[in-house]
Amino acid sequence: MDFSQSTNIDVTESDFSVAEEYQALVEENPKDGAVVFFVGLVRDMNQGHCIQGLHLEHYPAMTKKALLSIVERARQRWSLGRVRLVHRVGSLKVNDQIVFLGISSPHREASFEAAQFIMDYLKTEAPFWKKETTSDGERWVEANEKDSVARKRWSET
Amino acid sequence: MTKVLFFASLREQAQCDSLEVCLDHNITVAELKRKLIEKNDCLKRALNGNVLTAVDQEMVNDSFCIANGSEVAFFPPVTGG
Numbered sequence: 495m496d497f498s499q500s501t502n503i504d505v506t507e508s509d510f511s512v513a514e515e516y517q518a519l520v521e522e523n524p525k526d527g528a529v530v531f532f533v534g535l536v537r538d539m540n541q542g543h544c545i546q547g548l549h550l551e552h553y554p555a556m557t558k559k560a561l562l563s564i565v566e567r568a569r570q571r572w573s574l575g576r577v578r579l580v581h582r583v584g585s586l587k588v589n590d591q592i593v594f595l596g597i598s599s600p601h602r603e604a605s606f607e608a609a610q611f612i613m614d615y616l617k618t619e620a621p622f623w624k625k626e627t628t629s630d631g632e633r634w635v636e637a638n639e640k641d642s643v644a645r646k647r648w649s650e651t
Numbered sequence: 652m653t654k655v656l657f658f659a660s661l662r663e664q665a666q667c668d669s670l671e672v673c674l675d676h677n678i679t680v681a682e683l684k685r686k687l688i689e690k691n692d693c694l695k696r697a698l699n700g701n702v703l704t705a706v707d708q709e710m711v712n713d714s715f716c717i718a719n720g721s722e723v724a725f726f727p728p729v730t731g732g
Contacts, residue, residue: 534732550731551658551659552731553656553658553705553708553724553726555708555722556705556708556724559708559709560708560710581731581732592731592732593731593732613732616731616732617729617730617731617732618728618729619710619729620729620731620732621658621705621724621726621729621731622729622730622731622732623658623659623660623726623727623729623730623731624730624731625659634659634660634727634730635730636728636730637727637728637729637730638730
Protein backbone atom coordinates (compact mmCIF):
# COMPACT_ATOMS: atom_id res chain seq x y z
CA MET A 495 0.00 0.00 0.00
CA ASP A 496 1.19 3.51 -0.81
CA PHE A 497 0.98 5.72 2.28
CA SER A 498 2.25 8.83 0.53
CA GLN A 499 -1.31 10.13 0.01
CA SER A 500 -3.13 8.51 2.88
CA THR A 501 -6.09 10.08 4.64
CA ASN A 502 -6.69 9.14 8.25
CA ILE A 503 -9.87 10.30 9.99
CA ASP A 504 -10.75 9.53 13.57
CA VAL A 505 -13.81 10.57 15.58
CA THR A 506 -13.25 9.59 19.17
CA GLU A 507 -13.96 10.27 22.83
CA SER A 508 -10.27 9.77 23.62
CA ASP A 509 -7.64 12.49 23.74
CA PHE A 510 -4.92 12.53 21.06
CA SER A 511 -1.19 13.06 21.14
CA VAL A 512 0.09 15.81 18.84
CA ALA A 513 3.55 14.20 18.92
CA GLU A 514 2.18 10.86 17.71
CA GLU A 515 0.07 12.50 15.03
CA TYR A 516 3.07 14.49 13.81
CA GLN A 517 5.20 11.33 13.78
CA ALA A 518 2.59 9.57 11.63
CA LEU A 519 2.77 12.46 9.14
CA VAL A 520 6.55 12.43 8.74
CA GLU A 521 7.52 8.79 9.26
CA GLU A 522 8.95 7.24 6.07
CA ASN A 523 7.68 10.19 4.09
CA PRO A 524 10.60 11.52 2.02
CA LYS A 525 8.33 13.09 -0.64
CA ASP A 526 6.89 15.84 1.54
CA GLY A 527 8.92 18.85 2.60
CA ALA A 528 6.20 20.57 4.64
CA VAL A 529 3.89 19.76 7.52
CA VAL A 530 1.21 22.14 8.78
CA PHE A 531 -0.98 21.29 11.73
CA PHE A 532 -3.77 22.93 13.67
CA VAL A 533 -5.10 22.07 17.13
CA GLY A 534 -8.44 23.39 18.39
CA LEU A 535 -8.94 23.73 22.16
CA VAL A 536 -11.83 24.43 24.53
CA ARG A 537 -11.70 28.14 25.50
CA ASP A 538 -12.85 29.46 28.87
CA MET A 539 -15.01 32.22 27.32
CA ASN A 540 -17.38 31.89 24.39
CA GLN A 541 -20.05 34.23 23.00
CA GLY A 542 -19.93 36.18 26.28
CA HIS A 543 -20.35 33.15 28.53
CA CYS A 544 -17.94 31.75 31.08
CA ILE A 545 -17.42 28.09 30.15
CA GLN A 546 -16.99 25.26 32.62
CA GLY A 547 -17.02 22.46 30.08
CA LEU A 548 -18.81 21.23 27.02
CA HIS A 549 -20.42 18.20 25.46
CA LEU A 550 -19.85 17.46 21.79
CA GLU A 551 -22.64 15.62 20.02
CA HIS A 552 -22.37 14.28 16.48
CA TYR A 553 -24.25 12.27 13.86
CA PRO A 554 -22.25 9.03 13.91
CA ALA A 555 -23.42 7.66 10.56
CA MET A 556 -22.55 10.89 8.77
CA THR A 557 -19.54 12.37 10.56
CA LYS A 558 -16.69 10.43 8.97
CA LYS A 559 -18.33 10.54 5.55
CA ALA A 560 -18.64 14.35 5.74
CA LEU A 561 -15.03 14.78 6.91
CA LEU A 562 -13.73 12.48 4.19
CA SER A 563 -15.65 14.41 1.54
CA ILE A 564 -14.11 17.69 2.77
CA VAL A 565 -10.59 16.21 2.65
CA GLU A 566 -11.23 14.83 -0.85
CA ARG A 567 -12.30 18.28 -2.06
CA ALA A 568 -9.07 19.72 -0.63
CA ARG A 569 -7.08 17.03 -2.42
CA GLN A 570 -8.67 18.08 -5.71
CA ARG A 571 -7.44 21.65 -5.22
CA TRP A 572 -3.97 21.09 -3.80
CA SER A 573 -1.26 18.49 -4.11
CA LEU A 574 -1.26 16.98 -0.63
CA GLY A 575 0.61 14.10 0.91
CA ARG A 576 -0.83 12.76 4.14
CA VAL A 577 -3.88 14.17 5.89
CA ARG A 578 -4.68 13.26 9.50
CA LEU A 579 -7.83 14.54 11.17
CA VAL A 580 -8.96 13.70 14.70
CA HIS A 581 -12.15 15.16 16.15
CA ARG A 582 -13.24 14.42 19.69
CA VAL A 583 -16.82 13.93 20.87
CA GLY A 584 -18.33 13.54 24.34
CA SER A 585 -17.51 15.55 27.45
CA LEU A 586 -14.60 18.00 27.43
CA LYS A 587 -13.15 20.46 29.93
CA VAL A 588 -11.65 23.92 29.45
CA ASN A 589 -8.26 23.69 27.70
CA ASP A 590 -8.94 20.14 26.41
CA GLN A 591 -7.96 19.39 22.83
CA ILE A 592 -10.97 19.16 20.49
CA VAL A 593 -9.56 18.76 17.01
CA PHE A 594 -6.28 17.93 15.29
CA LEU A 595 -5.66 18.50 11.60
CA GLY A 596 -2.25 17.70 10.16
CA ILE A 597 -1.27 17.85 6.50
CA SER A 598 1.96 17.06 4.72
CA SER A 599 2.77 18.20 1.19
CA PRO A 600 5.81 18.61 -1.06
CA HIS A 601 5.67 22.42 -0.58
CA ARG A 602 4.25 24.52 2.27
CA GLU A 603 1.71 26.61 0.31
CA ALA A 604 -0.50 23.58 -0.32
CA SER A 605 -0.56 22.47 3.33
CA PHE A 606 -1.21 25.99 4.66
CA GLU A 607 -4.10 26.67 2.31
CA ALA A 608 -5.61 23.19 2.54
CA ALA A 609 -5.56 23.39 6.36
CA GLN A 610 -7.60 26.63 6.26
CA PHE A 611 -9.94 25.14 3.65
CA ILE A 612 -10.57 21.94 5.62
CA MET A 613 -11.16 23.78 8.90
CA ASP A 614 -13.51 26.29 7.22
CA TYR A 615 -15.59 23.45 5.76
CA LEU A 616 -15.45 21.39 8.95
CA LYS A 617 -16.85 24.38 10.85
CA THR A 618 -19.81 24.71 8.48
CA GLU A 619 -20.53 21.18 7.17
CA ALA A 620 -19.38 18.49 9.59
CA PRO A 621 -22.26 17.34 11.85
CA PHE A 622 -20.94 18.27 15.30
CA TRP A 623 -22.77 20.36 17.90
CA LYS A 624 -21.39 21.82 21.11
CA LYS A 625 -23.43 22.20 24.27
CA GLU A 626 -21.63 24.31 26.83
CA THR A 627 -21.97 24.19 30.59
CA THR A 628 -21.73 27.76 31.87
CA SER A 629 -22.22 29.45 35.23
CA ASP A 630 -25.78 30.24 34.02
CA GLY A 631 -26.58 26.63 33.02
CA GLU A 632 -26.35 24.72 29.76
CA ARG A 633 -26.57 26.28 26.31
CA TRP A 634 -26.15 25.14 22.71
CA VAL A 635 -23.39 27.03 20.97
CA GLU A 636 -24.70 29.12 18.09
CA ALA A 637 -23.11 28.88 14.66
CA ASN A 638 -20.83 31.82 13.90
CA GLU A 639 -21.50 34.08 10.95
CA LYS A 640 -17.73 34.51 10.54
CA ASP A 641 -17.37 30.76 9.86
CA SER A 642 -19.81 30.93 6.93
CA VAL A 643 -18.02 34.00 5.62
CA ALA A 644 -14.65 32.20 5.92
CA ARG A 645 -15.98 29.24 3.97
CA LYS A 646 -17.32 31.42 1.16
CA ARG A 647 -13.83 32.67 0.32
CA TRP A 648 -13.15 29.27 -1.30
CA SER A 649 -16.07 30.03 -3.67
CA GLU A 650 -17.40 26.53 -4.05
CA THR A 651 -21.11 26.12 -4.56
CA MET B 652 -40.59 3.57 5.81
CA THR B 653 -38.44 6.66 5.99
CA LYS B 654 -36.48 7.26 9.15
CA VAL B 655 -36.31 10.84 10.40
CA LEU B 656 -33.59 11.79 12.90
CA PHE B 657 -33.19 14.92 15.01
CA PHE B 658 -29.96 16.16 16.53
CA ALA B 659 -28.80 18.64 19.17
CA SER B 660 -31.20 21.52 19.97
CA LEU B 661 -33.70 20.20 17.38
CA ARG B 662 -33.88 16.86 19.18
CA GLU B 663 -34.66 18.67 22.43
CA GLN B 664 -37.31 20.85 20.79
CA ALA B 665 -38.87 17.91 18.95
CA GLN B 666 -38.75 15.91 22.21
CA CYS B 667 -37.72 12.82 20.25
CA ASP B 668 -34.55 11.64 18.54
CA SER B 669 -36.19 9.75 15.70
CA LEU B 670 -39.50 8.85 14.13
CA GLU B 671 -40.69 6.96 11.07
CA VAL B 672 -42.92 8.23 8.32
CA CYS B 673 -44.38 6.41 5.35
CA LEU B 674 -44.03 8.32 2.11
CA ASP B 675 -46.49 7.04 -0.50
CA HIS B 676 -44.65 9.02 -3.17
CA ASN B 677 -41.35 10.90 -3.36
CA ILE B 678 -41.61 14.29 -1.69
CA THR B 679 -39.23 17.19 -1.27
CA VAL B 680 -37.48 18.14 1.96
CA ALA B 681 -39.71 21.23 2.20
CA GLU B 682 -42.85 19.07 1.86
CA LEU B 683 -41.67 16.62 4.51
CA LYS B 684 -40.98 19.52 6.89
CA ARG B 685 -44.50 20.86 6.31
CA LYS B 686 -45.96 17.40 6.94
CA LEU B 687 -44.07 17.06 10.23
CA ILE B 688 -44.84 20.61 11.37
CA GLU B 689 -48.56 19.78 11.12
CA LYS B 690 -48.13 16.76 13.43
CA ASN B 691 -47.53 18.61 16.69
CA ASP B 692 -46.25 21.79 18.34
CA CYS B 693 -42.89 20.26 19.35
CA LEU B 694 -42.03 19.38 15.77
CA LYS B 695 -43.31 22.78 14.70
CA ARG B 696 -40.90 24.49 17.11
CA ALA B 697 -38.03 22.25 16.02
CA LEU B 698 -38.46 22.67 12.28
CA ASN B 699 -39.48 26.31 11.98
CA GLY B 700 -36.05 27.87 12.53
CA ASN B 701 -32.74 27.63 10.71
CA VAL B 702 -32.61 23.90 9.94
CA LEU B 703 -30.07 21.91 7.96
CA THR B 704 -31.04 18.65 6.30
CA ALA B 705 -29.09 15.54 5.36
CA VAL B 706 -30.56 12.71 3.31
CA ASP B 707 -28.66 9.43 3.54
CA GLN B 708 -25.90 11.35 5.35
CA GLU B 709 -25.41 13.95 2.59
CA MET B 710 -26.33 17.60 3.04
CA VAL B 711 -29.21 18.64 0.77
CA ASN B 712 -31.40 21.69 0.27
CA ASP B 713 -35.17 22.11 0.64
CA SER B 714 -35.94 21.19 -2.98
CA PHE B 715 -34.20 17.79 -2.73
CA CYS B 716 -36.54 14.90 -3.50
CA ILE B 717 -36.64 12.18 -0.80
CA ALA B 718 -37.18 8.56 -1.80
CA ASN B 719 -39.07 6.28 0.60
CA GLY B 720 -36.60 4.26 2.67
CA SER B 721 -34.07 7.09 2.97
CA GLU B 722 -32.62 8.31 6.24
CA VAL B 723 -33.48 11.97 6.74
CA ALA B 724 -31.75 14.01 9.44
CA PHE B 725 -32.69 17.50 10.64
CA PHE B 726 -30.24 19.52 12.68
CA PRO B 727 -29.21 23.08 13.56
CA PRO B 728 -26.20 24.80 11.94
CA VAL B 729 -23.14 22.83 12.98
CA THR B 730 -20.65 24.01 15.62
CA GLY B 731 -17.72 21.59 15.61
CA GLY B 732 -14.01 22.30 15.41
